[in-house]
Amino acid sequence: MSDAMVEARGVHKSYGGVEVLKGVDLTVVRGEVTCLIGPSGSGKSTLLRCINHLEKHDRGELRVDGELVGYELRAGKLYERNDKQICAERSRIGMVFQRFNLFQHLTVLENITIGQTKVKGVSQEAARAKARELLDRVGLHDKEKHYPSQISGGQQQRVAIARALAMEPKLMLFDEPTSALDPELVGEVLDVMRDLARSGMTMIVVTHEMNFAKEVANTVYFLDGGVIEESGNPREVLTSPKTERLQSFLSKVL
Amino acid sequence: MTTNGDAVKVVPVRHVGQWIGAGVVTLLVAMLIHTLFSKLPSGQYSCSLVSGVRTCHQISVWRFSWTIVGQYFTTSEILHGLVTTLELTVLAMIVGIMLGMTIAVMRLSPNRILSSTAWTYTWFFRGTPVLVQLLVWYNIAILYPVISIGVPFTHLTLVHFTTNTVFSAFVAALIALGLNEAAYMSEIARAGLIAVDEGQIEAASSLGMTRRQTLRYVVMPQAMRVIIPPTGNEVISMLKTTSLVSVVGVVDLLGAASNIYSANFEEMPLLIVASIWYLIVTTILSTGQFYLERHFAKGALRSPPPTPLQRLRRDLVGILSKFRSRRGTLEVVR
Numbered sequence: 174m175s176d177a178m179v180e181a182r183g184v185h186k187s188y189g190g191v192e193v194l195k196g197v198d199l200t201v202v203r204g205e206v207t208c209l210i211g212p213s214g215s216g217k218s219t220l221l222r223c224i225n226h227l228e229k230h231d232r233g234e235l236r237v238d239g240e241l242v243g244y245e246l247r248a249g250k251l252y253e254r255n256d257k258q259i260c261a262e263r264s265r266i267g268m269v270f271q272r273f274n275l276f277q278h279l280t281v282l283e284n285i286t287i288g289q290t291k292v293k294g295v296s297q298e299a300a301r302a303k304a305r306e307l308l309d310r311v312g313l314h315d316k317e318k319h320y321p322s323q324i325s326g327g328q329q330q331r332v333a334i335a336r337a338l339a340m341e342p343k344l345m346l347f348d349e350p351t352s353a354l355d356p357e358l359v360g361e362v363l364d365v366m367r368d369l370a371r372s373g374m375t376m377i378v379v380t381h382e383m384n385f386a387k388e389v390a391n392t393v394y395f396l397d398g399g400v401i402e403e404s405g406n407p408r409e410v411l412t413s414p415k416t417e418r419l420q421s422f423l424s425k426v427l
Numbered sequence: 428m429t430t431n432g433d434a435v436k437v438v439p440v441r442h443v444g445q446w447i448g449a450g451v452v453t454l455l456v457a458m459l460i461h462t463l464f465s466k467l468p469s470g471q472y473s474c475s476l477v478s479g480v481r482t483c484h485q486i487s488v489w490r491f492s493w494t495i496v497g498q499y500f501t502t503s504e505i506l507h508g509l510v511t512t513l514e515l516t517v518l519a520m521i522v523g524i525m526l527g528m529t530i531a532v533m534r535l536s537p538n539r540i541l542s543s544t545a546w547t548y549t550w551f552f553r554g555t556p557v558l559v560q561l562l563v564w565y566n567i568a569i570l571y572p573v574i575s576i577g578v579p580f581t582h583l584t585l586v587h588f589t590t591n592t593v594f595s596a597f598v599a600a601l602i603a604l605g606l607n608e609a610a611y612m613s614e615i616a617r618a619g620l621i622a623v624d625e626g627q628i629e630a631a632s633s634l635g636m637t638r639r640q641t642l643r644y645v646v647m648p649q650a651m652r653v654i655i656p657p658t659g660n661e662v663i664s665m666l667k668t669t670s671l672v673s674v675v676g677v678v679d680l681l682g683a684a685s686n687i688y689s690a691n692f693e694e695m696p697l698l699i700v701a702s703i704w705y706l707i708v709t710t711i712l713s714t715g716q717f718y719l720e721r722h723f724a725k726g727a728l729r730s731p732p733p734t735p736l737q738r739l740r741r742d743l744v745g746i747l748s749k750f751r752s753r754r755g756t757l758e759v760v761r
Contacts, residue, residue: 227629256637264635274630278648278725288634291644320725333630340634 267337327358508683522605527612
């Protein structure tokens with residue numbers, strides 16, 4: 174087993190003629206936290222969505238846990254994976270969205286059990302037990318009967334993290350998890366993520382929280398215009414940026 | 428509000444225009460109710476002989492013939508018609524909802540053949556009057572005298588029968604109403620499916636749900652909130668549209684009423700009988716719709732809307748407290 178959880182080599186993606194990713198190379202080491210930073214429209218979210226195949230990349234090689242995303246290499250040919258295989262792949266990759274995307278018609282507890290029971294076939298009992306354990310971990314054990322609309326944004330995002338963790342993912346993707354939150358609610362979500370990082374989870378985080386990146390990330394990648402402009406140790410990259418673009422970006426966000 | 432530490436009463440605005448409007452409406456409603464329960468001279472006289480003197484007076488009857496309405500209201504013919512109406516409504520709606528949902532999902536499919544077939548279906552069945560469709564299905568045997576089930580484009584057949592043995596007037600009516608309804612239901616269902624946030628679908632996919640699971644566990648339950656209210660309207664509309672089936676000889680509620688009045692010439696009383704039954708069923712359906720909507724609003728609203736009883740109680744409490752505070756206010760003004 175190689176120690177790379179995610180490997181991207183020359184990944185391209187366009188939307189209707191507009192090239193969003195123009196050949197991205199990236200390596201995410203197992204058990205490490207990788208932060209993707211960059212201006213909006215730089216392709217950070219698209220790259221994240223290609224990794225769990227919510228978007229199909231057009232060109233290049235993208236591997237998760239050694240396996241090609243969306244394709245299978247057999248006898249020199251790339252076979253597109255069918256829906257079932259893609260779903261199985263996705264179920265092992267947790268994703269947390271900017272706008273939480275909790276299932277509005279289900280209670281907090283049901284949000285966390287539904288993936289376990291319907292996708293993994295876990296019994297209702299076991300799923301509930303696991304959900305309660307996770308709610309405890311994100312500090313929301315008293316909210317299990319609430320509907321998403323009845324709790325704050327920060328609480329919703331913590332539930333969303335618990336929902337993803339319930340699938341026992343080998344990799345967690347965070348797409349600007351704190352961007353839609355009121356400033357005073359950002360901290361509680363970052364705390365949960367810090368805790369998760371400490372537990373050894375492999376994480377890719379698209380974020381504008383530079384302090385979080387500096388403190389938690391092992392590697393940071395700066396994307397601009399669909400390519401990686403700079404990468405490396407966050408303390409070096411974020412404190413003494415080499416490229417002009419990163420310098421001007423950091424001067425705007427810090 | 429306080430000035431210099433003393434409590435000051437608040438004088439509410441007087442809505443004079445509203446009061447005049449309410450007065451006029453009340454008067455008109457009172458006049459209407461009066462005519463409902465007024466009597467007309469019948470042109471017939473009843474005479475009596477009291478101590479050798481013959482006195483006659485004209486008999487007056489209800490303007491709305493309530494006596495006759497009462498006589499026919501629960502006759503077995505009317506009740507049979509009512510049952511037929513209800514059967515047709517329920518069955519046609521079941522066909523309409525099931526097929527409509529399927530067509531809506533087809534319409535949203537990335538497969539062009541499926542989506543354009545769905546579009547064409549809706550175009551055709553919404554584009555022709557339901558009465559025409561009813562007549563066409565009733566006469567379908569002219570186009571397709573026999574129906575056989577087998578392998579297409581070969582001579583292998585499993586089942587074979589003449590169309591008229593299967594297509595009774597009731598079946599023709601059911602198919603016509605159901606297929607027509609499916610066209611409308613598909614648009615309603617499509618609106619509901621589209622209304623569900625894209626993010627919900629992405630979240631379901633990211634958990635590893637298949638497209639079918641996403642539709643069933645995530646999209647459909649949330650689409651229901653948008654689908655239920657117009658579907659309720661469709662059920663009520665269907666209840667009344669079934670009255671068309673009397674043209675192909677199905678004896679529904681209106682058919683039963685018209686059968687009776689064509690024999691006894693009491694058109695108005697029997698039309699009133701039918702109308703009252705339609706109103707009763709509509710009222711029951713509306714109540715059911717309210718509770719169904721309330722059920723599917725789960726999670727969408729912070730607190731569910733009050734039931735009619737709760738609202739009535741709140742209104743009464745509101746009026747009482749308003750009345751009390753107004754009295755108090757008047758004292759201050761004086």
